[in-house]
Amino acid sequence: MTLYSFRVDDKLNLIAHEGDGAAFSELPLGVPYYEYYPRLGYKSVDAVAYAIEHGEPLSLAGYRLFCFHREKCTADIEIIPQFAGECRCCGAMIAVDIRSGCSVLGEMENAQALVDIGKISVTLAHGVRNPLNAIKGAVVYLKDKYGTDATFGEFAGIIDDEIHKLDNFITMFLSTSYLDARCEEIQLNDLLERVANLVTLQAQACQVLFKVEYGDLPVIRLDSFNIGHAILNVVNNALGAMESGGMLTLRSRREQDGEAEVAVVEIADTGPGIDYRGTKNIGGFPAAGCRKLGRGYGLFITGEIIRHHRGKLEIIGNPHGGTTVRIVLPVIPPGEMTQGE
Known part of the structure; x- marks a missing residue:
């Protein structure tokens, strides 16, 4: 994706620019491009001037620069000479594609x-x-x-x-917002039992052995619909990962997280496991085109629901296969979490 592009004349003065954000439309024309954009270097000279002088396109891959937003980043840059008639080079078009860092x-x-x-x-x-x-x-x-x-x-x-x-x-x-809390005091194991009732037949159809292990949990305050939705998202992902059958375990337990008491729900599968090269963005925005099935928003929505409950979403992969997802929820005293938090 091109973040911004601009055109200059043979004197390196700006004659047009485009980009993401209203700031580009307010930049003046008729001034040297390097007064507003990062100056580009090539072989100890100005890269734009070099391309115009030689009349040939110039590519700068992985170029390190301070971007338009004044942050260090890496970009792929294309400098394409523009011609008037067949011979005279009258300027250049520069396209900057920010790869990382901004x-x-x-x-x-x-x-x-x-x-x-x-x-x-x-x-x-x-x-x-x-x-x-x-x-x-x-x-x-x-x-x-x-x-x-x-x-x-x-x-x-x-x-x-x-x-x-x-x-x-x-x-x-x-x-209203789907994250506006409709909190109630519930026994989380009762919610897990409802999830299990919904999933049992689906697991059988997928030839997956499904079992539930209930731990000793206190009554906690949460939005049962959205938390149930979050757990189902993870369970459905696990079932989808076991195309040739396997085992799915849903368990709950009470733990200490520092000085705080938390309720933990674990969803463990015996599927192929996660790709360790892509774990950085797990639970974040899905990258375009990175999912074979669906858009990848389910885990993102799950993460938002858990975050809204002041909890944590943890994904633990096994190099030999299988993934465990942990949903960690604080045991909040009644009345402390209010609607809209």
Whole structure:
């Protein structure tokens, strides 16, 4: 991606510039480019002047410079001479592609990712509502007709309950932030049991052995819908990683984190494990084109939900295969976490 580009005449004076941010449109023209952009060097001379003099494109790969935002960074730079007629070189176009080091560019990319998530989320919320209503009607019909079957009645009740939760969530999402806390005092193991009920049949279909290990946990205060959503995101990622079967373990325990008491939920799989070369951005914004399936926003959303609860998301990989994701939540005294925090 080109962060910015500009054109100069044969005297190196600016005649046009483009870039991300309103500041570029306010820069004056008719002055030497190096008064506003980093001066580019090549063979102890000005790189732009060199390209114009020789009339040949010049590429500067991995060039170290202070970027437009006055930060040290690495960039790929293309200097392309511009010609008037067939022979006379009348200037050059310079395109600067920042590769790394510019925190401002990183913030801009993160902001764009948030915008993309917002657009996708609103579209998804509206798109889900109509088929959700159809499913709700079908479940009511089936319950009336086959409600005497105990097993069917149990699972129909789960479906009905989850439809109700999802419908309420969509209504809330379209009217406010999905991270606005609706906190309540719950036993986290009860939430894990509901997650297990939802996942058991899916695990069987994937030929995955699924087991749950409940630890001794206190009653804690949290937004049960969003925390349940976060745990399901991780569980679904784990199931997706075990295409040829395996084992998925969901466990809970109480731990000490320094002087604070925390509740820990672990989701461990026996899949191929994580790519250690890409662990730096785990739980952050998904890089464009880095996911074979989906957009990679699930883990990012999970991380945001956990962060909003003042918790931590930890990913532990095993070089021989398998991944353990730890969701660490503080045991907050009742009333300390309030709506909107």
